[in-house]
Amino acid sequence: MAQKKISRYEDSDLYKIRHSAAHIMAQAVTELFPPGEAKVAIGPPIEDGFYYDFDLPRQLKPEDFPAIEKRMRAIIGGKFEFKKRVVSADEAKREFKGQPYKLELIEGLEKGGFDEYGNPLKEKPEISFYTHDSFTDLCRGPHVANTGQINPDAFKLMNIAGAYWRGDEKNKQLQRIYGTAWETAQQLEEYLWRQEEAKKRDHRKLGKELGLFYFSDDIGPGIPLFTPKGEMLRHIAENYIRETQTRYGFQHVWTANLVKEDLYKKSGHYDNYADVMFPPMVGDGVTYRLKPMNCPSHMTLFKEMGLHSYRELPLRFSEFATLYRYEKSGELTGLARVRTVTQDDCHTFCTEEQIGSECALTFKLFNEVFARYRFSSYVVRLSLRGEGGKYVKDPEKWDRAEAALRKALDENNVEYYEAEGEAAFYGPKADIIARDVLGREWQLSTFQVDFIQPARLGLTYIGEDNQEHTPVVLHRAVMGSTERFLAVIIEHFAGAFPVWLAPVQAVLIPIADRHTAYAQKVAEQLKAAGLRVEVNAGSDRMSAKIRDAQNQKVPYMLVMGDKEMESGAVALRLRSGEDLGAISVDAFLSRAKEDIEKGD
């Protein structure tokens, strides 16, 4: 699926425009420095734009952008032809003498081994140059015919960031300039608007404005604090999953946050996951770790529960468990990436034959939940092990697990694309990547097949043949992590949660003091019916209270003055701005119930 999309993009005009814009930017940047001082690395088109990596004598600043953009427009105005030339490796090396990154790339091409990102290539590629004006780059193209085909009003330099040469943190860090480029100025405007909209929806900003969660220097980085409203949101989201998966036959267990380190030596975490674990704690000569994953705990529980018959399987152990992961400081991002991560985790113990039906059950659950949250589409990534990376070495079990996962997906007609090097250390995964209303992709759910840990931890069940067998363990999460999921839905709904999810569903607005007692009475009535409501009994004007509720994105505003008090009614206003006038309390209740059921 995704493969098709990428190949289409590579053939598009936009791709050529962005690729060419990258070359033009590289020319403009190198011209800022004396000849030979600026070293260039790579500069490909990317989604929405392009970048180019440089090794420069000085740090660039955003203040350099106007000059670079101006020079780029001049180069565009020159209508210089992009000329392709196929060359020998020797000739290429002569041309890029003094350009160490290019020389390294040429060597990779010469050996027929690697492309510009260091990925292995199947065939030995030809080496080609593209030249426009005075600038020549090692490049396989394609490009626009001449620089004049770039719209000078439809590109913009966006930001500067550090990036490792070939994406390897052991290599030198280069300066990367990101730019965006489009066919028309209007498309550029629309892109910038989308960026602005994303900024407005940023869950870190909305989290503060809606008073959902905080981070504190006194608590520590990556460790969120949830307010009553934020916790309500968490609770509703988790409880919804809990109730739904219970209906699907998942049971819940509880395991503690602290575990003996020895268990992680047996499970493989110690060898493959140690750098993500918080440092050890020692008491009475025993070394403990904060739990970074649930699997070993759930598997140990399975073992402690005695002999298991094949008749008990599949056995599904679910838990909303907070895990502790020592993420690198620079990786923390609001709720999307925290050090105390709560997973809606499940480990299903089953036979190899049951993998297919468990896969079906799980995807049915995913679909139901995604519909509830109005995620219109998702893609599935089959995450396989890759070269290098940390994986338990047991090729036979890996092959069996991969085959089993593929088969399960195929049997259930799940479409997927494959990605090497994305597997968990203990097995392959099917990762669900959902699209939000702005079209952004988020990895949420996962379904994983594990042949490794159950064997390492010595799990068994007694089969029909009265012999001991090792169960397969399926790892599964729906939200993935409560915190990240909240981040995603805050941005997805822009903070205007559907009624069923809104921490405060209705604000009651008495117009004057004499209406407050009536508002309190109605509030009690609504609470008794299970609604989450607040009374704004302050001395503000009604319109100020409405404004307040609007800003808090509360679904219903119930205004009450003399008229309503006399007739036992409430005047209903929706956050859309719609004024529905006075209705009875009962009429409001049935409307709210209807909205909740519909998922509005």
Next chain:
RNA sequence: GCCGACGUAGCUCAACGGCAGAGCAACCGCCUUGUAAGCGGUAGGUUAUGGGUUCGAUUCCCGUCGUCGGCUCCA
């Protein structure tokens, strides 16, 4: 962790070598209100933090912590 930018009142932002300010929020009063901000007053700061330069530092320099944009990693 790495590269860069940024940290001023609860929030959003001014001041940029010479007495640290505004709006909103909070608190107190007045108003008793009809669908997105009624009026007045009060209080709020060792300018993230530790050093340095200077007669004098929020402002310039260095370290630390944190946040942001990326890289790496990832639920």
